[in-house]
Amino acid sequence: MKNFKVLLVDDEQEFIETLSERLKMRDLDTKLALDGEQALEAVRDDEPDVMLLDLKMPGMDGMEVLRKVKKAFPGVQVVMLTGHGTDKDEEQARRLGAYAYLQKPVDLEHLVVTLRDAFKNKIARKFESGMMAATFAEAGDVKTAREIMDKEDDPLGQKKGKKGRKK
């Protein structure tokens, strides 16, 4: 599973720079953001597949970034990584749509597995949307089918041909 895109968001620059180097050695494509505003700009410029997001940051905190990203870019899978977290924070993050909630310092191999699982989750959800759209289209409800597909990107190429030809 090479080259899925990960955005690392944390105000500790040395932490995410080091983590980025290690993830790149494991064939993950990484970009960095040092605060919430930078993170939102990065998502708008080049939507990542997965975002690794710190909770406590100067300015806009992680919960606010999570809320905004899940609203505008629901396909982005968000993994929270924090040195702070309480059970209450985890509950709130999951309610806002976080895929996972991890504590620093984190075992890298566990993190990589979590990031890959998050990406697989993204693909599975898009596949489900695609299947749902196809069902509506089969029933003649093209409008609904199109609405479902317009809500999501289509990494499986189901928009390419009438019979869902792969790329």
Add this chain to the structure above:
Amino acid sequence: MEPREVALIGRLIAGTTHEIKNILAIIKESSGLLQDILRLKKGNAVPKAEQIEKVTTRIQAQVARGNDQLAALNWLAHSMSDRSSSVGVNELSSGIFNLMQRFARLKQVELEVQPTDADATVEADVVRLLFVLVTCIEYYLDREPPKGRVVLRPRGSGEEAILGIAAGSAAGHQNAEKPEVGGGPLPPELADLEPLLGPLGGRLAFAEKGGNAELHLILPLRRDESR
């Protein structure tokens, strides 16, 4: 201890332990990167010395940072176990500076201490002093815009010790040893602290010189230091 003093101690400890967790995370990733460089190198390629040097320098810097944070926690613990004691204004300012690093960073404001060459010692309830000073500094941190600056200036002045706090443009100007006290009334958030200072013989006041206001926490010197 008053409930709000206990709450403040809790916040200071939480902020410092969070910083330590971040430091450990950086050290963990850096040491992991060294392992990766050695294990994941292609064929017989020799790892670059500069790359190793960069990572080991990073680890050393984080250990130094961690040491400062632990020194701050240790100072706080000793202050709590020996509340009525003497403390130098430089030591007090340095302790507060280390404990409040995270607070300032989250506000995106630079916190700075300008220690005095002539240290002055006060005899007081250190935890109470800590509470008053931290509350005053937070008052400024909350009002400074991002990239602003708050400066702590401890010094002795005659029979008194002064812990001066300045922000914004006033942070760039050093007030004279004997500033003109009487720069206006205290806002309610700070006036609230005055009853705590009474038993310590201390007071809060604004000092103004050349249009730059500095908040002063004024305390009597320890008796054997009075001139």
